[in-house]
């Protein structure tokens with residue numbers, strides 16, 4: 568039975584990847600390694616937690632002896648590395664947390680794999696899941712990030728992810744490790760932590776709180792439904808060429824203000840409120856420091872070479888997302904109050 572280590576599997580994107588792999592590949596033993604930070608919780612995985620091919624391990628990638636011991640014990644065949652500090656605003660106030668988890672954590676994981684595999688890479692694979700933010704920002708509407716765009720990270724978050732990408736490539740080159748990297752655009756969908764734009768706006772509309780739009784709301788992001796990202800990760804894990812990079816995106820660009828207005832309209836309909844009610848909550852606030860203007864991904868390589876494509880139109884994905892949040896207000900209350908975190912911390916401390 569192949570053993571696959573998925574890091575950050577209790578987080579937003581990670582939990583969708585874990586669910587897909589556990590259910591689609593009963594022949595794989597899936598290990599979910601997660602630190603259970605504020606943004607990760609096992610309530611995201613209650614539907615699959617008792618599957619025989621699923622094991623949860625609580626731990627911190629920054630703890631090198633722990634990571635080494637885990638790898639030595641299981642000699643994983645594959646690694647899908649998603650664990651990361653991911654919120655740009657937090658990286659502006661606390662860059663070191665990002666250096667530790669994203670850079671040191673990645674290097675610890677690479678070392679553990681290198682030292683356990685000892686050059687015997689037959690059937691092995693180290694897959695690093697990264698972001699389109701490593702490429703910097705775009706100004707010309709004709710331009711897109713491709714796999715050959717030069718790195719130009721501009722926030723502490725993107726600098727830490729760029730650094731971890733470089734380390735993964737360096738281990739591929741220097742130690743000939745079997746590495747592959749993907750850089751994806753903004754995700755949205757069920758279980759999204761409500762500090763990010765879409766779930767924060769849903770949460771605030773539900774609670775009649777202001778909707779903080781940074782600057783003039785002119786910044787542009789490309790949005791992809793999280794389950795389509797998980798499908799892309801499955802595709803690249805199994806079909807991606809080692810040493811390659813693949814960009815993942817939805818060809819779905821939105822100005823923040825237009826997206827927030829669309830979301831307001833979807834929420835008004837779902838909540839039976841008069842059209843325009845939620846829009847009144849929009850509040851323009853001080854811009855994010857160093858706010859990147861536009862990200863746009865050219866996803867042609869993964870589409871043409873590996874046959875992946877998004878399955879959902881944005882309007883459909885947004886409606887599914889809103890429906891999920893409306894059906895899971897308890898989840899929303901528990902993550903915003905930190906209840907899940909307290910619950911799972913106690914659970915694992917007592918073991």
Ligand SMILES: Cc1cn([C@H]2C[C@H](O)[C@@H](COP(=O)(O)OP(=O)(O)O[C@H]3O[C@H](C)C(=O)[C@H](O)[C@H]3O)O2)c(=O)[nH]c1=O
Pocket residue numbers: 653654655656697698699700751752753754762763764765767779780781782784786787788823855
């Ligand atoms: C939270 C918030 C955000 N914004 C703006 C800032 C951005 O232009 C846009 C999306 O912000 P968010 O923080 O949701 O996501 P990004 O900063 O684009 O980054 C996200 O997508 C990439 C790919 C990752 O790699 C990051 O890990 C992920 O967090 O909305 C607001 O205007 N108001 C708000 O309250």
